[in-house]
Amino acid sequence: MTRTILFVHQNFPGQYRHLVPALQRRGDRVVAIGGPTSRPLPGVPLHRYDALPAGGVPPCHPWAADFQTKVLRAEAVARCLETLLQEGLRPDLVIGHPGWGELLVVKDLLPDVPVLHQVEFIYQLQGADVGFDPEFADADWRLRARLRLRRAPQLLALQDLDWGLAPTPWQASTVPVPFRQRLSVIHEGIDTAAIAPQGSAQLQLQRAGVSFAPGDELVSFVARNLEPYRGFHTFMRMLPLLQRLRPKAQVVIVGGDGVSYGAAPPGGGSWKEAMLRELGDALDRRRVHFVGRVPHPVLHELFRVTACHVYLTVPFVLSWSLLEAMSCGALVIGSATAPVQDVITDGHNGLLVDFFDHRALAERLAAVLAEASSHDGLRREARRTVVERFDLTRVCLPRQLELVDRLMA
Structure with missing residues (x-):
């Protein structure tokens, strides 16, 4: 029985440039939804979405601007997915990157379909990149508040998490503790046969x-x-x-x-x-x-x-x-x-x-x-x-x- 896997990634194939062909080789059907910069892969129907509304981005509070952008992207993905479902698409699994908001409402269209999230990094209020380098640290509480709100789409995505995939142990550790039990640490992979030492290199x-x-x-x-x-x-x-x-x-x-x-x-x-x-x-x-x-x-x-x-x-x-x-x-x-x-x-x-x-x-x-x-x-x-x-x-x-x-x- 042929299974259908839907990839959602604003820059498809992104991290999935090896996984997609591997799925195809074993007989799975692959469909992709991606943003304007996405690149097609052989044998993969690619459906591009445009996240910007025709009338432009509505004004909003500056702290909410990032969230609004992600909501617009989520809505654009949802419209694209809704059309595909009307045309007969029945995915057995959705694989995507929640970092750009694309997966925010997928569960409202596919409540019974498992979704695998690529969990690259969850923003941290302390102990990670922000404030690490004192030369560029800014004590303004407004910047911290903006970062706190910027995490909102990531935390919302975790609430709907069926399973997550992180590339390294430390990146996995940025996920809040309650969600780590639904997380695997597997790197995208390095082609060590091609990327290898050569004595005649120049x-x-x-x-x-x-x-x-x-x-x-x-x-x-x-x-x-x-x-x-x-x-x-x-x-x-x-x-x-x-x-x-x-x-x-x-x-x-x-x-x-x-x-x-x-x-x-x-x-x-x-x-x-x-x-x-x-x-x-x-x-x-x-x-x-x-x-x-x-x-x-x-x-x-x-x-x-x-x-x-x-x-x-x-x-x-x-x-x-x-x-x-x-x-x-x-x-x-x-x-x-x-x-x-x-x-x-x-x-x-x-x-x-x-x-x-x-x-x-x-x-x-x-x-x-x-x-x-x-x-x-x-x-x-x-x-x-x-x-x-x-x-x-x-x-x-x-x-x-x-x-x-x-x-x-």
Whole structure:
């Protein structure tokens, strides 16, 4: 008997780019509802919704603006789903991400159909990203009140939770205790067969006019956007000292100039511009290569040739880039923050430093660059960690499929 699984994700396929084809291969029918930026997958009917009403977004209290946006999105998804149900769609399971409000009223249309929520992160009033970095902390109670209200759609989604899926233990710990008994910790998975070390690796960066190979004194830093949430300010402040300690070191920085999390720097512009202004002549820019965003194959080649990859983050969602770097056999120096400590044990499969201590980061990097080959054991253990805990085909996908079957039983 063919089962039908409905995915709801504003940027489909999102986290489900591996799960969807796996379901199709075993004979399940997959249907998707997504936002305007969603991309179709072969054999998957994709129904896009427009969350903005024709007359524009109605005015409301500023504290309620985020909630209103999510309600508008929920209504748009509901209208799309209602049409599909009238046309004969009968899903056996709904899988979606509640973070954008899309699942808020699904149960009103499908009260007897189980819904699997992708639980990435529940906003925390304390102990996580907000207020973690004192440089950007704001004591204004209004900002705290806004965050409290911003959690409302997430908490409403948890009330309707049939089951949740979190990628890492720390991210799962952000879920309130009463709901954790309906939560599985399964990562989306890393294709460790394709994302793997290669002895013949070579990195060509035409935009920067440079090339690198294994053995070069190369340091890498990667983020979707270069911003304090991912420790970009700490990394930049470390560079002048590193350049004095290692005069031949080259640095490749991958990432955009926008803001994914947090806020833009005071006065506007990008954090790259702000940090370059702050450092001024203390930084030798000839040895620092900003390459913007790069295709995934180029990113993996960077991980294969880098002498050391730096990954910093406030307590927040763990980036796939960390696991992909480790899968490529990169030596990682990470921040001693909860998401990273889920994966890296200092001195076992990588190295950890205090998120704020740019001097300690520079000194540890310099020590690694001085004796790169002596850290080969850490590189092997980094790769082993990802293969054993996060491998797509042998670990993560089988567990995801088992959970899907259990929810439809």
